[in-house]
Amino acid sequence: MSTYVLNLIAVRLLIAALTLLIVSFAVFFATAMLPGDTATILLGQAATPEAVAGLRTAMHLDDPAYLRFLRWLGGFLSGDLGTSYVNNVAVADLIGGRFINTMRLAGITTLFSVPLALTLGITAAMFRGSLYDRAVTILTIGVISIPEFMVATSAVLVFSVYLKWLPALSFANDVTSVWQMLQVYAMPVISLTFVVAAQMIRMTRAAVIDTINTPYVETALLKGASRPRMVLRHALPNAVGPIVNAVALSLSYLVGGVIIVETIFNYPGIAKLMVDGVATRDLPLIQSCAMIFCIGYLSLITLADIIAILANPRLR
Amino acid sequence: MENLVEVRDLKVEATTDSGRRVEIIKGVSLDIAPGEIVALIGESGSGKTTIALTLMGYTRSGCSISGGTVRIAGKDMVTLSERERAGIRGTEVAYVPQSAAAAFNPAQRIIEQVVEVTRIHRLMPAEEARQKAVELFRALSLPNPETIGGRYPHQVSGGQLQRLSAAMALIGDPRLVIFDEPTTALDVTTQIEVLRAFKSVMKKGGISGVYVSHDLAVVAQIADRIVVLRNGEVQEVGATADILTRAQHPYTRELLAAFEPKPRGEETVVEERKVLLEIKGLSAGYGPIQADGQPLVRAVQDVSLTVEKGRNLGIIGESGCGKSTLARAIAGILPASSGTILFDKSELEGSVRQRSRDHLREMQIVFQYADTALNPAKSIEEILGRPLMFYHGMKGKQRDSRIDQLLDMVHLPKTLRHRRPQELSGGQKQRVNFARALAAEPKLIICDEVTSALDTVVAAAIIELLKELQRELSLSYIFISHDLSVVEAICDEIVVMYGGRKVEEITPAVLKAPQHPYSKLLFSSVPRLDPSWLDTLELDPELVTTYGHR
Numbered sequence: 001m002s003t004y005v006l007n008l009i010a011v012r013l014l015i016a017a018l019t020l021l022i023v024s025f026a027v028f029f030a031t032a033m034l035p036g037d038t039a040t041i042l043l044g045q046a047a048t049p050e051a052v053a054g055l056r057t058a059m060h061l062d063d064p065a066y067l068r069f070l071r072w073l074g075g076f077l078s079g080d081l082g083t084s085y086v087n088n089v090a091v092a093d094l095i096g097g098r099f100i101n102t103m104r105l106a107g108i109t110t111l112f113s114v115p116l117a118l119t120l121g122i123t124a125a126m127f128r129g130s131l132y133d134r135a136v137t138i139l140t141i142g143v144i145s146i147p148e149f150m151v152a153t154s155a156v157l158v159f160s161v162y163l164k165w166l167p168a169l170s171f172a173n174d175v176t177s178v179w180q181m182l183q184v185y186a187m188p189v190i191s192l193t194f195v196v197a198a199q200m201i202r203m204t205r206a207a208v209i210d211t212i213n214t215p216y217v218e219t220a221l222l223k224g225a226s227r228p229r230m231v232l233r234h235a236l237p238n239a240v241g242p243i244v245n246a247v248a249l250s251l252s253y254l255v256g257g258v259i260i261v262e263t264i265f266n267y268p269g270i271a272k273l274m275v276d277g278v279a280t281r282d283l284p285l286i287q288s289c290a291m292i293f294c295i296g297y298l299s300l301i302t303l304a305d306i307i308a309i310l311a312n313p314r315l316r
Numbered sequence: 317m318e319n320l321v322e323v324r325d326l327k328v329e330a331t332t333d334s335g336r337r338v339e340i341i342k343g344v345s346l347d348i349a350p351g352e353i354v355a356l357i358g359e360s361g362s363g364k365t366t367i368a369l370t371l372m373g374y375t376r377s378g379c380s381i382s383g384g385t386v387r388i389a390g391k392d393m394v395t396l397s398e399r400e401r402a403g404i405r406g407t408e409v410a411y412v413p414q415s416a417a418a419a420f421n422p423a424q425r426i427i428e429q430v431v432e433v434t435r436i437h438r439l440m441p442a443e444e445a446r447q448k449a450v451e452l453f454r455a456l457s458l459p460n461p462e463t464i465g466g467r468y469p470h471q472v473s474g475g476q477l478q479r480l481s482a483a484m485a486l487i488g489d490p491r492l493v494i495f496d497e498p499t500t501a502l503d504v505t506t507q508i509e510v511l512r513a514f515k516s517v518m519k520k521g522g523i524s525g526v527y528v529s530h531d532l533a534v535v536a537q538i539a540d541r542i543v544v545l546r547n548g549e550v551q552e553v554g555a556t557a558d559i560l561t562r563a564q565h566p567y568t569r570e571l572l573a574a575f576e577p578k579p580r581g582e583e584t585v586v587e588e589r590k591v592l593l594e595i596k597g598l599s600a601g602y603g604p605i606q607a608d609g610q611p612l613v614r615a616v617q618d619v620s621l622t623v624e625k626g627r628n629l630g631i632i633g634e635s636g637c638g639k640s641t642l643a644r645a646i647a648g649i650l651p652a653s654s655g656t657i658l659f660d661k662s663e664l665e666g667s668v669r670q671r672s673r674d675h676l677r678e679m680q681i682v683f684q685y686a687d688t689a690l691n692p693a694k695s696i697e698e699i700l701g702r703p704l705m706f707y708h709g710m711k712g713k714q715r716d717s718r719i720d721q722l723l724d725m726v727h728l729p730k731t732l733r734h735r736r737p738q739e740l741s742g743g744q745k746q747r748v749n750f751a752r753a754l755a756a757e758p759k760l761i762i763c764d765e766v767t768s769a770l771d772t773v774v775a776a777a778i779i780e781l782l783k784e785l786q787r788e789l790s791l792s793y794i795f796i797s798h799d800l801s802v803v804e805a806i807c808d809e810i811v812v813m814y815g816g817r818k819v820e821e822i823t824p825a826v827l828k829a830p831q832h833p834y835s836k837l838l839f840s841s842v843p844r845l846d847p848s849w850l851d852t853l854e855l856d857p858e859l860v861t862t863y864g865h866r
Contacts, residue, residue: 213377215418222372223433223484224405237423313423313468 005315009306016302020295024076027290028069031283041281042085076291082284091288095270099292102262102269105192106254108185113193114200114247121204121243126231128209136201143198152191152264159187169266188265192258196250203246207239214238241308248304255296320389320491320524321348321371327383328366328375328548341366341548343384348492353518353525355539355556357532357571359771360742363548364528365414368494370394371526372409373401389491406433410485414497416477420469426480427465433488445487452483455520456513475506479513486517492524499534503634503798504841505863511537511850530771532575533843536560537850544568556847574776575801575845591658592792593623593646593679593760598655600645610653615641617816618655623760626786628793630807632800632838638816639796643764646794647681660759677707680753684765686745690737696723696748697733703755722751725788726781743774747781754785762794767802779805800842812838814863834863 039055040047056062060071075082081091124136143151160168166183211217212235220234259271266272270289277285309315328341341363348354356364369375370386373393386393388409393401405411410433413419421429430452431445440448446465453461456479469477478498485493495514499507515538518525529535535542535556542559544551544567552565563569598619603612616638623629631639644650646657648668657664659679665671683689690699700719704710710718720730726747737745746766753761763782767775783806785791797803803810804824812820812835820832830836837859843849 215413215415216421218376219411219413219419219481219484220421220432222374222405222411224402224407224436225432226402226436229436234421234424238421311423314470 002315005309008309008315012302012305012309016298020298023294023298024073024291025069027287027294028072029065031287031290032065032068034281034283038085038281038283072287076288081288084282084285086280086282086285091284094273094285095288095292098268098270098273101267102255102258102271105185105188105258105262105267105269106251109189109192109196109254110251112189113197114251116193117197117200117247117250118204118243120197121201122208122231122236124201125205125208125212125235126227128212136205140198140201143194144202146194148191148195149260149264151194152187152261155187155191156264188261188267191261191264192254196253199250200246203250204239204243207242207246208235210242211235211238237311240311244304244307244311245301248300252297252300255293255300318350319347320350320352321346321526322387323347323367323371323384324387325384326367326370326381326386328363328370328379329382330379339382339548340379341370344545344548344550345384346543346550346553348524348526350491350524351522352541353527353539355527355529355535355542356545357529357535357542358545359530359773361547362545364530364545365496366548367545368496368526368528369411371492371494372405372411374405403437406490407437407439407488408490409492409494410488410490412478412482412485412493412495412498415501416481416498417469417474417501419481420477422469424468425465426467426469426472430465430480430484430487433484437488439488449483449487452486452517453480455517456480456483457509458483473506475502475510478502478510482514482517486521486523489521490523492526493518494526494528496528497530500529500531504800504843505634505837505860507534507843508841508850508853508855509860514538515850531843532560532571532772533845533849536845536847537843544571560845560847570773572845574772589627590625591622592625592660593794594658595622595646596620596656596658598642598645598652598657600641600650600652602650605653614653615816616645616652619813619818620655621811621818621821623792623794624808625759625792626790627808628786628795628806630803630810631794631796631813632798632803632810633813634798634838637813639798639813640764641816642813643681643762643794643796647679647762649681673707677756678759679762680756680758680760681762681764682749682753682766684768686742686749686769687737689749690745690752692737695734695736696740699737699748700733700751700755703752707756718755722755725754725785726751741774742770743777746770746774746778750778750781750785754789758791760792760794762796764796765798766795768797768799775802782806800839833859837863 039052039059039061043051043055060068063071072082079092081095083089084091084094120136120140124133127133156168159166166186208231212231214235217230217234220230225234258269259275261267262269262272263275270292274286274289276282277289323344323346326341326344327339329337330340332338344363344367346354356367358364366375366379370381371388371393373386373396375381381394384394388404391400391404393404396404420426427446427449430449431442434440434445434448435442439445449465450461453464458464458476458479464472464476464480472480478501482493482498498514499510502510511534517523518538525538527535527539539556541554542556543553544559544565546567552559552563552568554562554564559568560572563572598616599610599614600616601611601614605611619642621629631642633639641650645652648664648666648671651666651668657666659675662675664675668676697719700722701710701715704715704718719733723730723732728744728747728751732740732744732748737748740748749766767778770778779802782793786793793806795803795807808823808825810822810824811818812822812830812832814834820830820835822830822835830839833856837855840853840855
């Protein structure tokens with residue numbers, strides 16, 4: 001690997017760090033702009049003005065905004081996510097278990113949806129214009145058009161209410177056997193796969209078809225190569241860049257966008273925690289969740305960029 | 317002797333954007349004997365590549381074979397199944413594409429792509445295939461035959477890639493090789509090497525060939541027979557020598573006439589010789605400015621030249637020699653990093669933004685691709701009206717009549733004024749491109765490869781037009797081209813550039829023969845219509861190693 005590539009990757013990482021700083025700025029001030037005074041909310045309508053003033057000083061709420069921002073950012077970087085306003089528990093402890101749950105759900109969905117989507121996308125491109133390709137296309141467009149709550153509630157209706165095969169709610173914490181795990185995760189994973197896979201299938205198909213139309217794939221055809229060989233050996237390696245970007249974009253949805261699915265299945269994940277945080281105006285919790293979503297999103301996109309750089313033989 | 321290839325009454329249909337079926341090949345028949353090389357020649361759109369590809373049972377998307385037979389060694393490629401065709405491709409019929417740079421997969425090493433045919437058809441073990449590839453590299457006189465296969469396509473030059481793609485075609489021992497304009501994208505000095513390599517390998521192996529080209533001189537060197545095509549129909553077939561000397565069909569004669577060298581006569585007698593443009597020590601380039609005030613990549617270095625009023629200067633050189641950068645620096649599109657530009661006795665600013673409107677008006681530039689230079693959303697009237705408005709403030713009736721005049725000057729019918737560029741042919745678009753420059757009433761027009769994208773016959777007509785306009789309007793041209801015959805046809809002085817520097821200035825009327833070794837190599841590398849030219853041509857090997865990019 002040349003120093004040029006290392007430089008390129010270093011620049012990507014630097015840009016990611018800079019983006020994160022700007023995002024943290026936005027997150028902090030967006031939450032700070034939420035209506036209502038924190039001290040009044042905490043103490044309730046009946047609090048005396050003295051008590052409110054005392055709490056304000058104790059919480060440094062009277063400090064200038066940039067000081068509060070720096071204090072918050074410094075804490076965040078050193079792992080101190082602050083304390084929940086609602087129940088006085090460290091935010092890190094609140095998030096901890098929930099975060100692992102969300103990552104588990106996201107991980108299982110990834111393992112399930114990415115191979116499925118790539119296979120469908122690549123084979124659809126390979127047999128472009130065939131009945132199979134059209135079936136895949138209609139199916140994916142259909143799935144994109146149906147909102148996830150529709151998929152999730154229909155799944156609950158069919159599998160839990162009528163067929164009684166699967167539990168309607170996911171209690172991820174009391175899983176003891178593989179069969180139980182399958183039961184718990186089946187519906188959330190299927191609902192999420194519906195959402196993320198459709199986009200990946202479309203993008204993969206488009207990226208592969210783009211490279212199929214190049215002269216070097218035509219040359220492979222004229223060398224007598226079969227269709228699978230043309231696509232897998234000549235088109236696909238040159239479509240890696242766009243495909244990993246499409247995959248990263250779709251998967252980043254899993255980090256933060258699973259709110260509806262978590263709520264419907266009552267899955268104890270981080271998105272549901274954030275919704276609860278909004279309901280109780282728990283600012284430190286909201287900020288931390290928002291930052292975690294952003295970090296997840298950024299690392300996926302940056303990773304995709306780095307893979308695209310490494311996959312380009314011109315830079316090797 | 318039985319023919320290897322027998323094409324009978326071949327018809328190919330294409331589907332247009334509107335869904336209509338159009339016949340693009342209208343009943344073509346041709347034969348190729350074993351060991352014979354047949355050239356398909358014609359302008360763009362004549363169907364030469366389409367016919368060549370049907371020999372592999374392949375048509376590009378949107379096209380399909382609608383009738384006739386294509387027999388290769390007795391098997392009809394039209395009726396075979398896709399699997400049977402794939403079995404023939406690469407082993408019996410092989411293809412050398414027009415642009416090798418695009419035909420190699422950028423993500424794979426060259427050797428893997430060259431031996432892929434043997435792997436697909438299970439012809440030989442991998443090690444044997446590699447040995448054979450190296451032998452072919454050597455036969456095609458590629459440098460470092462043992463190791464060149466280990467590189468990626470972007471790491472070798474265009475001429476090398478073209479020969480590597482020939483190796484890729486030859487590794488399966490095909491009986492027929494299709495060459496699709498394999499040297500069109502190459503410089504003339506490189507073209508000779510590639511042509512020689514192709515010819516010797518084909519003759520040694522007794523392989524039949526189909527050579528698709530628009531260049532009669534190149535074809536004359538390699539083909540035994542020539543098939544002249546136009547609009548999907550065969551116009552004339554004959555042995556190479558017969559076609560070149562005793563062409564029957566008027567279209568073939570037209571093609572040949574376009575090739576006749578028409579050196580510029582001393583017709584423009586200028587009363588007194590006045591310097592119009594004088595450039596001294598001009599340098600220009602790309603990238604960040606370095607400590608010495610020069611850019612990182614110096615495309616043009618220390619070039620001085622003069623253009624006299626009513627006389628033409630040709631700038632010639634290979635791709636990458638800096639000739640287009642020089643044009644951009646003179647026009648101010650890319651400000652020169654040093655040097656002075658004196659135009660009509662006043663010094664010009666380096667950047668186009670700082671030049672006065674009059675200076676801009678007096679020096680116009682015409683680009684190679686009229687397709688991209690003309691705004692596709694505007695009508696011809698608007699395209700020509702804009703400079704009239706901008707430079708001369710013309711409006712209404714006055715502008716309308718001037719547009720008519722301009723169209724008349726470039727020999728286009730007035731009815732064209734309401735059309736859009738995509739409704740015109742390539743030659744018509746280039747004329748509009750020219751009329752737009754004329755609208756400014758310039759003293760100097762810089763022509764950057766204006767005929768390179770055009771077919772031979774159309775290009776010759778454009779050159780005639782340029783000469784005529786010069787007589788009428790006493791213009792001067794700077795004519796930039798890689799094609800020596802074009803430059804010789806119109807220019808009084810020729811500047812030869814190499815590696816960003818001016819190596820020689822020649823005045824053909826005074827002294828025809830170049831003196832500088834590079835110019836000698838360049839001038840002698842231009843193919844002639846004589847079929848024995850390539851075989852008898854002797855190039856100083858020292859010159860070739862010094863200046864040939866190989």
